[in-house]
Amino acid sequence: MIPRSLTYFIAVAEEKNIGRAAKRLNISQPPLSRQIQKLENELGVTLFNRTPKGVELTEAGALFLVEAQNICSVIDRATERTQRAGKGKLGRLDIAIFGSGILNNIPKILLTYKNAYPDVKVVLHTMEKAEQIEALRQRRINVGFNRLLTPLPDISFELITTEKLFLAINENHPYAKQDIIPAYVLGENPLVLYPTGTRPNYIDKVINICHDLGFSPLVSQKVGDVITAIALVSSGFGLCLVPESAISLKLPGVVYRSMSGLPDNAKIDLSCIYRANDNSAILQSFLEVCRTYRATLGKD
Amino acid sequence: MIPRSLTYFIAVAEEKNIGRAAKRLNISQPPLSRQIQKLENELGVTLFNRTPKGVELTEAGALFLVEAQNICSVIDRATERTQRAGKGKLGRLDIAIFGSGILNNIPKILLTYKNAYPDVKVVLHTMEKAEQIEALRQRRINVGFNRLLTPLPDISFELITTEKLFLAINENHPYAKQDIIPAYVLGENPLVLYPTGTRPNYIDKVINICHDLGFSPLVSQKVGDVITAIALVSSGFGLCLVPESAISLKLPGVVYRSMSGLPDNAKIDLSCIYRANDNSAILQSFLEVCRTYRATLGKD
DNA sequence: ATTTTCAATACCTTTATTGCATCAATTTGA
DNA sequence: TCAAATTGATGCAATAAAGGTATTGAAAAT
Numbered sequence: 001m002i003p004r005s006l007t008y009f010i011a012v013a014e015e016k017n018i019g020r021a022a023k024r025l026n027i028s029q030p031p032l033s034r035q036i037q038k039l040e041n042e043l044g045v046t047l048f049n050r051t052p053k054g055v056e057l058t059e060a061g062a063l064f065l066v067e068a069q070n071i072c073s074v075i076d077r078a079t080e081r082t083q084r085a086g087k088g089k090l091g092r093l094d095i096a097i098f099g100s101g102i103l104n105n106i107p108k109i110l111l112t113y114k115n116a117y118p119d120v121k122v123v124l125h126t127m128e129k130a131e132q133i134e135a136l137r138q139r140r141i142n143v144g145f146n147r148l149l150t151p152l153p154d155i156s157f158e159l160i161t162t163e164k165l166f167l168a169i170n171e172n173h174p175y176a177k178q179d180i181i182p183a184y185v186l187g188e189n190p191l192v193l194y195p196t197g198t199r200p201n202y203i204d205k206v207i208n209i210c211h212d213l214g215f216s217p218l219v220s221q222k223v224g225d226v227i228t229a230i231a232l233v234s235s236g237f238g239l240c241l242v243p244e245s246a247i248s249l250k251l252p253g254v255v256y257r258s259m260s261g262l263p264d265n266a267k268i269d270l271s272c273i274y275r276a277n278d279n280s281a282i283l284q285s286f287l288e289v290c291r292t293y294r295a296t297l298g299k300d
Numbered sequence: 301m302i303p304r305s306l307t308y309f310i311a312v313a314e315e316k317n318i319g320r321a322a323k324r325l326n327i328s329q330p331p332l333s334r335q336i337q338k339l340e341n342e343l344g345v346t347l348f349n350r351t352p353k354g355v356e357l358t359e360a361g362a363l364f365l366v367e368a369q370n371i372c373s374v375i376d377r378a379t380e381r382t383q384r385a386g387k388g389k390l391g392r393l394d395i396a397i398f399g400s401g402i403l404n405n406i407p408k409i410l411l412t413y414k415n416a417y418p419d420v421k422v423v424l425h426t427m428e429k430a431e432q433i434e435a436l437r438q439r440r441i442n443v444g445f446n447r448l449l450t451p452l453p454d455i456s457f458e459l460i461t462t463e464k465l466f467l468a469i470n471e472n473h474p475y476a477k478q479d480i481i482p483a484y485v486l487g488e489n490p491l492v493l494y495p496t497g498t499r500p501n502y503i504d505k506v507i508n509i510c511h512d513l514g515f516s517p518l519v520s521q522k523v524g525d526v527i528t529a530i531a532l533v534s535s536g537f538g539l540c541l542v543p544e545s546a547i548s549l550k551l552p553g554v555v556y557r558s559m560s561g562l563p564d565n566a567k568i569d570l571s572c573i574y575r576a577n578d579n580s581a582i583l584q585s586f587l588e589v590c591r592t593y594r595a596t597l598g599k600d
Numbered sequence: 601a602t603t604t605t606c607a608a609t610a611c612c613t614t615t616a617t618t619g620c621a622t623c624a625a626t627t628t629g630a
Numbered sequence: 631t632c633a634a635a636t637t638g639a640t641g642c643a644a645t646a647a648a649g650g651t652a653t654t655g656a657a658a659a660t
Contacts, residue, residue: 078364317637353636
């Protein structure tokens with residue numbers, strides 16, 4: 001990448017002798033003489049005074065030496081940065097997240113990624129599912145996290161984890177005394193459902209589970225996000241079936257209990273989506289971190 | 301000077317199409333494709349994603365585009381500066397001056413030079429003759445001004461101007477009433493002589509003039525510099541024969557008068573000296589200004 | 601005065617670069 | 631749906647650039 005003429009010029013300037021510089025450059029003396037002449041012609045400036053002992057820089061040559069060394073370092077820096085960018089180690093990654101997803105898994109992934117790729121600027125955007133797909137297509141984001149994602153022709157997805165469901169229940173509720181709560185309880189109590197957003201969503205999931213259990217849920221409230229939902233549980237509005245990661249959300253008067261008797265589909269996935277044709281190094285390195293994270297989960 | 305690979309890369313990045321870029325570069329498409337491949341191999345980074353409509357920059361490619369444009373501007377700036385240095389328009393000029401030389405001619409030359417070559421940093425050093433020659437040989441200065449310079453094998457000199465001599469005389473002296481003072485007055489009054497320094501000097505010159513006039517001068521004082529000499533004239537120590545340029549030195553009680561009857565050699569030169577083998581653009585451009593100045597004087 | 605030490609030149613060889621023709625893949629237009 | 635058009639990639643021959651060997655010419659050292 002560095003122009004040959006500069007390498008040659010710097011060698012001659014440092015050796016103050018064309019023959020010696022040629023030896024250092026592993027070429028013979030005549031071509032080096034010619035290259036220096038050529039450079040002088042291109043610049044229209046005499047860079048060296050030829051002396052009986054060798055050559056010495058003119059004033060302009062001395063200036064050009066400084067400039068040449070500067071050019072070389074600029075080029076080196078540029079190639080190095082480009083190579084790091086090519087390996088996904090330098091750049092910017094726009095990630096869309098959604099309300100409750102941020103609670104447990106995503107922070108861990110982001111932390112791992114940021115440690116592995118400290119020079120990638122990670123920018124988070126809160127978007128719901130439909131917005132994420134639109135933003136992906138418009139290239140405003142590189143990757144989006146969400147649940148219940150369905151494949152599209154131009155959007156690929158990758159599963160991060162599948163979480164078991166837990167019951168958020170007010171500590172004063174009679175069932176709160178039990179460690180494991182039978183599934184039929186869902187049919188006998190009002191439920192707080194979330195999120196009200198793009199279908200299919202987690203509300204549909206919960207309703208399906210209830211149907212599989214043989215009843216329709218009694219809906220106490222439908223709210224937009226998991227925090228509001230748990231807050232309502234705290235206020236005694238009913239029960240709420242939440243993904244495992246929501247357990248880390250502690251609110252006064254709310255306890256989480258595992259359930260028995262749930263159907264097999266009573267799990268909720270967390271996936272990420274990205275443009276199917278996006279093979280950029282930054283995205284690939286991020287997906288790699290996601291896959292490693294998923295593999296790590298399997299072992300625990 | 302700018303690497304072909306960068307020119308090519310930038311064209312392709314801007315056209316987003318190899319064929320179109322090739323047209324712009326006045327080459328055919330295949331070699332451009334190959335040069336881009338070669339660049340990608342050198343960097344070890346994919347710079348473009350090939351699409352059915354053309355090419356598009358990868359993230360690393362987009363970064364490299366910015367870097368490449370930066371490299372080009374650094375190189376352009378470097379060549380431009382080097383060329384200016386080659387024309388003597390950029391750099392540093394160390395000039396030695398001496399006591400009274402600074403009074404009239406040298407400031408004018410310096411002013412002209414600084415206007416013509418504003419980016420040359422002019423550094424002045426006050427030195428007497430012997431010091432100037434030593435400093436020239438040691439390359440601490442590029443040029444020195446002085447009077448009564450003699451040629452040396454390694455030091456060339458160039459005449460700036462030849463000044464007529466004037467008489468500095470105390471305004472209370474009887475002759476001060478005359479506009480033109482006859483030369484014999486020098487033999488009838490004590491003289492203040494300067495400078496006491498490297499021989500031959502201006503003192504020798506004045507003594508020779510007196511001998512040519514047929515007498516030996518009565519020396520009142522020998523002092524180091526013209527200002528001290530004029531100050532002594534001001535105090536009534538005697539007369540002082542000064543170069544024309546000293547007239548600009550106004551001291552209370554001192555008037556300057558032209559003289560009649562002086563011999564032909566009653567003139568004092570001002571020259572500059574420089575290394576005989578110094579053909580640097582900066583020195584040459586300075587000498588050119590000196591020659592122009594001398595030519596201008598002739599016309600006035 | 602001769603040898604040595606430089607850079608420069610002449611002449612040839614090797615390596616890069618380019619252009620032409622063509623291919624393979626994909627999109628566009630009928 | 632199928633042919634035409636457009637895209638970048640590849641093979642091969644021609645050209646341009648760079649390099650090597652031998653030699654020259656000038657100046658310095660011996």
